[in-house]
Amino acid sequence: MADLTLDEARKEVVALRNKLDKWADEYYSKDEPEVTDRVYDQNYNRLLELEQKFPQLVTPDSITQRVGGQLDSAFTKVTHEVPMLSMGDVFSKEELREFDERVQKQVGHAVDYNVELKIDGLSINLEYTAGKLTRASTRGNGVVGEDVTANARFIADIPQTLPEKLTTEVRGECYMGKEAFAKLNAQRDEEGASAFANPRNAAAGSLRQLDASVTKKRHLSTFIYTWVNPPADITSQHQAIAELDRLGFHTNQTGRKLAKLDEIFAFIDEYTQKRDDLPYGIDGIVLKVDDLQLQQALGNTVKIPRWEIAYKFPPEEQATVVHEIKWTVGRTGVVTPTAIMDPVQLAGTTVSHAVLHNADLLREKDVRLGDTVMLHKAGDIIPEISEVVLAKRPKGTEPYPIPTVCPSCGEKLIHLQDEVALRCVNPACPAQIEEGITHFASRPAMNIDGLGPKIVRQLINRKLVHSVADLYHLQASDLEQLDHFKDKAISNLLTAINNSKQNSVELLLTGLGIDHVGAKAARLIAQKFKNMTKIMAADVQEVAAIDTIGMTIAEALTTYFAQDEVKELVDQLRASGVNMDYRGPSEETQAAIPDNYFKDKTVVLTGTLAYYTRSDFTKKLQALGAKVTSSVSGKTDYLIYGKDAGSKYTKAQKLGVQLLTEEAAIAQVK
Numbered sequence: 001m002a003d004l005t006l007d008e009a010r011k012e013v014v015a016l017r018n019k020l021d022k023w024a025d026e027y028y029s030k031d032e033p034e035v036t037d038r039v040y041d042q043n044y045n046r047l048l049e050l051e052q053k054f055p056q057l058v059t060p061d062s063i064t065q066r067v068g069g070q071l072d073s074a075f076t077k078v079t080h081e082v083p084m085l086s087m088g089d090v091f092s093k094e095e096l097r098e099f100d101e102r103v104q105k106q107v108g109h110a111v112d113y114n115v116e117l118k119i120d121g122l123s124i125n126l127e128y129t130a131g132k133l134t135r136a137s138t139r140g141n142g143v144v145g146e147d148v149t150a151n152a153r154f155i156a157d158i159p160q161t162l163p164e165k166l167t168t169e170v171r172g173e174c175y176m177g178k179e180a181f182a183k184l185n186a187q188r189d190e191e192g193a194s195a196f197a198n199p200r201n202a203a204a205g206s207l208r209q210l211d212a213s214v215t216k217k218r219h220l221s222t223f224i225y226t227w228v229n230p231p232a233d234i235t236s237q238h239q240a241i242a243e244l245d246r247l248g249f250h251t252n253q254t255g256r257k258l259a260k261l262d263e264i265f266a267f268i269d270e271y272t273q274k275r276d277d278l279p280y281g282i283d284g285i286v287l288k289v290d291d292l293q294l295q296q297a298l299g300n301t302v303k304i305p306r307w308e309i310a311y312k313f314p315p316e317e318q319a320t321v322v323h324e325i326k327w328t329v330g331r332t333g334v335v336t337p338t339a340i341m342d343p344v345q346l347a348g349t350t351v352s353h354a355v356l357h358n359a360d361l362l363r364e365k366d367v368r369l370g371d372t373v374m375l376h377k378a379g380d381i382i383p384e385i386s387e388v389v390l391a392k393r394p395k396g397t398e399p400y401p402i403p404t405v406c407p408s409c410g411e412k413l414i415h416l417q418d419e420v421a422l423r424c425v426n427p428a429c430p431a432q433i434e435e436g437i438t439h440f441a442s443r444p445a446m447n448i449d450g451l452g453p454k455i456v457r458q459l460i461n462r463k464l465v466h467s468v469a470d471l472y473h474l475q476a477s478d479l480e481q482l483d484h485f486k487d488k489a490i491s492n493l494l495t496a497i498n499n500s501k502q503n504s505v506e507l508l509l510t511g512l513g514i515d516h517v518g519a520k521a522a523r524l525i526a527q528k529f530k531n532m533t534k535i536m537a538a539d540v541q542e543v544a545a546i547d548t549i550g551m552t553i554a555e556a557l558t559t560y561f562a563q564d565e566v567k568e569l570v571d572q573l574r575a576s577g578v579n580m581d582y583r584g585p586s587e588e589t590q591a592a593i594p595d596n597y598f599k600d601k602t603v604v605l606t607g608t609l610a611y612y613t614r615s616d617f618t619k620k621l622q623a624l625g626a627k628v629t630s631s632v633s634g635k636t637d638y639l640i641y642g643k644d645a646g647s648k649y650t651k652a653q654k655l656g657v658q659l660l661t662e663e664a665a666i667a668q669v670k
């Protein structure tokens with residue numbers, strides 16, 4: 001980094017911010033993280049480092065300068081008079097020592113800390129008026145949060161009424177206990193819904209519900225740890241917690257008032273050991289300066305309090321024994337090994353499977369039956385084998401054999417050119433058919449609710465379905481044969497199948513599962529050719545002429561439709577009444593604009609721009625499908641600001657509108 005030029009640094013900063021903004025959006029708004037916390041934290045720290053070295057690159061919209069969350073516009077907004085901040089974090093005891101030194105230097109003497117567990121959930125803010133719960137809200141972007149009062153009424157441990165007529169505000173963590181989490185995921189699995197990656201996402205997804213009756217079913221809990229405006233006789237954090245507990249709030253009683261770093265380190269070690277046995281997830285411990293007056297004196301940066309810090313636990317590892325390696329066949333015939341192990345508790349969930357991705361990786365890691373392996377979760381999400389403990393390998397084991405025939409249909413497996421993957425190329429392979437039908441029914445494709453993998457497997461095993469065309473011939477009497485499948489489920493599934501006949505043709509095209517043709521390519525192809533007959537008749541050049549569609553997709557598409565079986569399948573679907581026409585949006589021009597950051601967004605420009613004139617930038621944005629307006633309102637998606645931005649900037653900030661510097665916006669225009 002020492003020899004990085006300002007220009008290089010700027011480029012890297014913009015790239016890091018784009019990545020982090022996208023990840024934060026997935027994490028906070030959709031409660032669906034794409035990368036692990038580790039990866040996020042590493043990128044975040046790199047950005048911090050660059051911004052410290054080149055302070056001229058710091059902009060107010062940088063993720064380092066604001067609380068990460070964004071607001072879902074469907075919720076009523078709540079302004080936090082006292083902002084709800086984020087927290088600084090460290091990953092080593094050494095950095096805790098540095099934190100303590102900073103604090104001591106600022107206050108001039110040693111201080112007591114209240115040391116608490118860092119609960120893995122999301123913050124919640126509770127307001128009471130004359131002793132009655134009047135409002136609950138999420139942290140949101142720190143200044144404006146989402147109103148979740150109706151939901152909070154269904155969280156059993158939140159007092160609706162206090163024993164005294166207090167008008168006050170408290171904060172804490174809303175979380176889902178491990179047991180509730182395991183039950184919820186088991187139930188979702190039954191229903192064919194995707195599992196929540198971890199208890200934090202489950203809690204966030206359950207609290208941030210427009211339909212509070214969903215929250216009611218989810219068994220959320222809270223730990224309250226912050227008193228925003230405590231009475232004058234409360235002078236410390238540990239006292240505040242004791243008093244909040246007396247008032248009926250659910251508080252965490254493991255916190256300890258400690259002064260010496262050695263004691264604090266011992267507390268960390270103790271809970272590093274105990275965390276698996278706790279009934280709720282924790283991802284670290286929090287050090288808070290205990291004295292409330294000192295907290296005030298230390299104050300906050302724009303994003304974090306200077307009087308508290310989180311120590312985050314390193315990713316967990318667990319040892320377990322492999323007792324089987326199972327080979328599964330995917331939709332496209334790729335055969336993948338999965339290690340089946342003795343179940344262990346790992347970072348909040350029970351784990352017994354780890355995907356090894358491909359035969360080469362299995363060979364490389366040389367995982368054998370009976371091996372003891374170390375398991376970790378890539379960012380608390382995907383279980384992976386980190387290494388084999390060779391010292392514990394049983395005598396006389398052999399490298400695990402790589403199969404030569406398909407585990408589902410017995411056909412010979414092949415290595416396609418330039419591929420590490422092992423493939424079954426038998427079009428009648430039952431495992432591939434199962435995956436293919438599941439894909440056909442999935443959300444981005446034909447979106448047939450209730451047709452998850454378990455139902456599909458039964459349909460195939462009972463020979464009720466051999467291809468996707470057979471779905472449209474299913475009768476109630478067929479479905480009655482399935483396990484635990486009753487009247488309501490039967491009629492719902494038949495209706496969903498029937499409704500799917502009306503889908504616009506790009507969903508069918510996606511559902512066919514053609515190599516390289518995902519939802520986006522399917523839409524572009526359908527938009528251009530308008531119906532299935534023309535799509536099937538298109539030649540490679542015509543397809544490749546579509547903007548952003550390359551030769552790979554064009555060749556895959558035409559090769560696919562050249563097959564007689566495929567033509568027959570399409571005929572069968574057509575005969576069953578499946579729609580073959582493009583029914584996309586009528587505003588053709590808008591629809592023809594490829595997806596990008598600004599498409600369908602309402603954008604406002606303000607301040608003095610440095611790179612473009614206002615009217616040039618407006619044209620650029622319009623060409624990308626944005627609507628450029630002159631005033632900021634609740635409908636504004638982005639505010640792009642230059643130098644000397646004034647009232648529009650302040651208003652946008654208040655409303656929780658995403659703020660972009662001119663540079664950040666240009667990086668998105670590309």
Ligand SMILES: NC(=O)c1ccc[n+]([C@@H]2O[C@H](COP(=O)([O-])OP(=O)(O)OC[C@H]3O[C@@H](n4cnc5c(N)ncnc54)[C@H](O)[C@@H]3O)[C@@H](O)[C@H]2O)c1
Pocket residue numbers: 023024026027028033034035036037038040041067068085086087089116117118119120121122123124139172173225286310
């Ligand atoms: N995986 C991803 O894509 C992704 C994306 C964005 C953020 N993240 C994760 O989120 C972190 C940043 O999120 P953040 O800003 O919400 O900070 P944070 O979650 O690391 O820490 C602050 C929060 O801790 C909570 N908390 C729990 N116990 C507490 C206690 N006893 N006292 C006080 N607060 C307590 C509070 O809700 C507070 O808002 C990152 O470090 C990263 O790990 C991950």
Ligand SMILES: [Zn+2]
Pocket residue numbers: 329406407408409410411424425426429430431
């Ligand atoms: Zn096969």
